[in-house]
Amino acid sequence: MKTTRLFLIGAMALTLGACAEDEPEAVATQVQDAIDFRPAMGSRATEITNANLSSIYVTALGETSENDLFANLQFTKGSDGFFESSPEYFWPGDDSELTFYAYAPSQDEIGADVTINETSKKMENFSVAEDISQQVDFITAKATGKKSENETSGVELDFAHQLAQIELRAKTDNTAYTYKVIGMRIGRPEFVGTFDFETMKWTLDDWHDTVVYESSCDTITLSSTPVSIMGASGNAMLLPQTFTEWSPKNDPDNVAREVYLSVLINITSADGMRVYPFPTDTKKDDNGNQRTYAWASIPLSGTWEAGKHYIYTLDFTNGAGYVDPDDPTPGQPVLGGSIKFTVDVDNWVQPDTIDVPMTTK
Secondary structure, eight states: OEEEOOEEEOOSSSBOOOOOOEEOOSOOSSEEOBOEEEEEEOSSOOSSOTTTOOEEEEEEEOSSGGGOOEEEEEEEEOTTSEEEOSSOOBOOTTOOOEEEEEEESOHHHHTSEEEESSSOEEEEEEEOOSSGGGOOOOEEEEEEEOHHHHTTTOEEEEEEEOSEEEEEEEEOOOOSEEEEEEEEEEEEEEOEEEEETTTTEEEEOTTOOEEEEEEEEEEEEOOSSOEEOOGGGOSEEEOOEEEOBOOTTTOTTOTTOOBEEEEEEEEEETTSOEEESOTTOOOBOTTSSBOSOEEEEEEOOEEEOTTOEEEEEEEOSSOOOEEOTTSSSTTSBSSOSOOOOOOOOOOOOOOOOOOOOOOOO
């Protein structure tokens, strides 16, 4: 019997065709093709791509629990570019329909509990890593198929990114100051949630836990060209959510745990005089020296949707935000309004008339 292994094609483009690898056996009376997939990738977030995807995990559920075929089965890309499973599985001969749920990376890498069966199709206890460099992209796909419809053509798995990718950039057109940046913060988004593989939706935890994400970068002197300030950690991969902005005036310490963006910055005047940290600042750095950088923050509100790459360009041309909520003097403007003068020129006073005789003495 000629059989075909269950595999996924190595993805070199956004949509791929099915392929088969034949293995002849000693007795061959009919042909039976194994289940194969045509994977496709969404194009917004880019941490997991067609090029770097090496393994996926698939569950195949039947029309009843007795017909379930496999759960969380790993498919690994081989040197030939195919994704193969061990053991191999084939289409049910009765032409019953299978529903496939696929995801990557593994639940161990994600750090959560994945359960996909008739009663629960969820990833629970998911927590975004506090270290941005340790955050993982998370992709999923869902599809149905049966022998009569998909034995030859394969089943298309259309993977979607289920987190939001966040990137901070900075710029300035203001030549009166020199702005140097060495780090950034994304302050107080929620980070714990449950994902539903059926609805492809997130439910955030009831406690509304929040965290401050922080990373450093090599010293960047800002110019009119926006530049990423994410550093070696790369872009953040965060939970989709709707959030409310921090209020520097009414809640400078951010007791309400609302969202803001922050930049670790040094601001000097064009002639080198220190502007921020403030000249009166006495806070020390980790080495006990007068600090030369301080956090400048801006409130942020909005919604992050799954699969979208958000680029925030922080423009220091006309201001520098507020002192960070975690600073000893939070909430006050880093720079006041632009320096302006009111000018009033008095009218000429009517002069005294003085006679000066031209007589000689």
